[in-house]
Amino acid sequence: MHTLSHTYFIAKALGDIDVSFLEEAIAFPPKKVQTSLPKRLAAACLCLLIGVASLCTISFPAEENPASIDSEASPTPTPEPSQSVSGVTPPAPQLSLAAGENADMMPFFIYQGRTYLYYDCVPSRHLALGEKAGTATGLIDEWTPQDGYVNLAGSVTGDFYPVAGYDPSFLLAMPQTDGTMELFVAQNGYTLQTGADLFETRLSVLETCTAVTWETWDSWYEEKGDIHTLSTENTAAFSSFLGVLEQSPCCLTESIPLIDGAESVYDFFFDDWGLYRLYIARDDGITVELCLFEGGYVMFSGLQSVCVQVPPDDFSALLALLS
Amino acid sequence: MEDKQILALFLARSGEAIEELQRRDGPQCLALARRFLPDERDAQECVNDALLALWHAIPPAHPIPLRPYLYKVVRNQCLKRLEHQAASKRSAYMVAMQELEPYCPAPDCVEDDFSARESYRTLTQHMEAFLSTLSKENRVIFLRRYWFCDSYADIARRVGLREKTVSVRLTRLRKKLRLFLLKKEENE
Numbered sequence: 001m002h003t004l005s006h007t008y009f010i011a012k013a014l015g016d017i018d019v020s021f022l023e024e025a026i027a028f029p030p031k032k033v034q035t036s037l038p039k040r041l042a043a044a045c046l047c048l049l050i051g052v053a054s055l056c057t058i059s060f061p062a063e064e065n066p067a068s069i070d071s072e073a074s075p076t077p078t079p080e081p082s083q084s085v086s087g088v089t090p091p092a093p094q095l096s097l098a099a100g101e102n103a104d105m106m107p108f109f110i111y112q113g114r115t116y117l118y119y120d121c122v123p124s125r126h127l128a129l130g131e132k133a134g135t136a137t138g139l140i141d142e143w144t145p146q147d148g149y150v151n152l153a154g155s156v157t158g159d160f161y162p163v164a165g166y167d168p169s170f171l172l173a174m175p176q177t178d179g180t181m182e183l184f185v186a187q188n189g190y191t192l193q194t195g196a197d198l199f200e201t202r203l204s205v206l207e208t209c210t211a212v213t214w215e216t217w218d219s220w221y222e223e224k225g226d227i228h229t230l231s232t233e234n235t236a237a238f239s240s241f242l243g244v245l246e247q248s249p250c251c252l253t254e255s256i257p258l259i260d261g262a263e264s265v266y267d268f269f270f271d272d273w274g275l276y277r278l279y280i281a282r283d284d285g286i287t288v289e290l291c292l293f294e295g296g297y298v299m300f301s302g303l304q305s306v307c308v309q310v311p312p313d314d315f316s317a318l319l320a321l322l323s
Numbered sequence: 324m325e326d327k328q329i330l331a332l333f334l335a336r337s338g339e340a341i342e343e344l345q346r347r348d349g350p351q352c353l354a355l356a357r358r359f360l361p362d363e364r365d366a367q368e369c370v371n372d373a374l375l376a377l378w379h380a381i382p383p384a385h386p387i388p389l390r391p392y393l394y395k396v397v398r399n400q401c402l403k404r405l406e407h408q409a410a411s412k413r414s415a416y417m418v419a420m421q422e423l424e425p426y427c428p429a430p431d432c433v434e435d436d437f438s439a440r441e442s443y444r445t446l447t448q449h450m451e452a453f454l455s456t457l458s459k460e461n462r463v464i465f466l467r468r469y470w471f472c473d474s475y476a477d478i479a480r481r482v483g484l485r486e487k488t489v490s491v492r493l494t495r496l497r498k499k500l501r502l503f504l505l506k507k508e509e510n511e
Contacts, residue, residue: 017470
């Protein structure tokens with residue numbers, strides 16, 4: 001339990017630090033946010049508490065035809081997260097914005113029972129948008145009760161649209177006044193059997209890939225920007241890897257056995273098992289970011305509740321390409 | 324107006340000193356106070372009290388730079404007021420401190436006694452030592468969150484990182500702090 005005296009004790013002790021530290025913090029120059037940098041969605045693992053219980057009050061069948069969805073549809077029960085021979089159903093994220101959960105910054109909104117989580121911000125010039133799908137009301141904050149997690153509510157405000165070439169039940173875009181487009185990826189509401197359900201059906205990686213770059217986990221974490229580009233002579237080998245990725249089975253990230261001392265799979269994935277971040281540029285300007293982990297696990301950074309496990313030999317062949 | 328000019332007004336006991344300081348730093352002070360005190364009137368009163376405290380402190384104090392000193396006084400006024408409020412209200416300050424609490428030792432003394440002052444001082448020294456081990460950017464992120472109680476979004480804008488990166492950094496910094504404090508405890 002948090003007591004004010006403990007709070008006061010820390011606050012008072014911190015409050016008495018030398019003013020030179022404060023000077024530095026006051027004077028620290030704001031820098032321009034570099035939207036072209038590789039997406040850094042890893043933090044979502046710390047903010048997005050993947051859980052089996054949904055706080056969403058409106059849900060739709062997992063395989064609903066996206067073309068038929070509209071905001072007036074009536075609610076149906078949320079599918080339970082599951083993993084079976086027929087595939088994995090990502091759990092509806094338990095978006096806890098409660099005070100103390102340090103997730104108050106996470107941009108998301110709820111639409112048609114799906115929770116759309118911020119993925120990336122891209123220049124809008126290449127993207128073709130469909131008709132407006134809805135307007136996120138941004139009514140959720142740290143103190144919103146569970147019954148406030150309703151359709152169109154979220155932590156962001158704005159009109160959102162389907163994007164040409166993407167299933168709107170998977171990806172939606174929210175145009176910004178500065179000419180950029182914020183992309184949001186649905187975290188639930190579908191079933192994935194193999195990598196193809198994600199990387200082929202929903203992201204069309206093979207067909208649209210124009211360039212591949214990567215950096216080591218350390219470079220990504222420390223923001224060193226040590227980015228490498230896949231050479232043309234390795235293109236065929238990489239395409240072959242993508243083929244294997246699409247055939248490999250999906251699993252729920254939370255089903256991966258914990259290693260000793262880890263409180264959650266995300267702890268050791270992001271602290272110890274991270275190997276590379278791979279950036280696949282699509283011809284529409286969107287970048288598909290993959291996280292490669294020990295054990296042959298590949299994760300799309302926009303959907304961290306699901307991993308694809310690639311056979312060891314194929315994974316080693318990819319690592320050899322990158323190293 | 325520059326620090327030196329405002330300080331000169333204080334030293335000359337000119338009421339303009341308060342007016343100038345209020346004009347220059349008032350909005351930032353109020354924004355800081357609001358993160359501690361959800362009640363607008365409380366926040367405004369704390370800023371006024373801080374300005375008054377400054378009026379009484381200068382002279383003999385000659386704080387240059389003035390701004391961090393002023394922020395410190397505002398923050399102390401807010402903490403003082405929070406301590407006197409029967410029920411702690413949720414505020415950005417409470418949220419930030421609750422993040423930090425599990426990583427810091429709890430006080431094992433009665434407030435306002437000598438040992439409490441010693442404990443504060445020790446933790447302050449450890450905090451300073453910890454901050455000195457960090458990179459400039461991480462130090463700013465840590466302080467903006469736990470001293471100024473800035474939101475993740477505000478910190479992200481200030482340091483030019485994504486909010487999620489800030490979140491990851493802070494999580495790691497808190498863990499690092501806990502280890503640092505544990506080591507210090509072992510050595511004492």
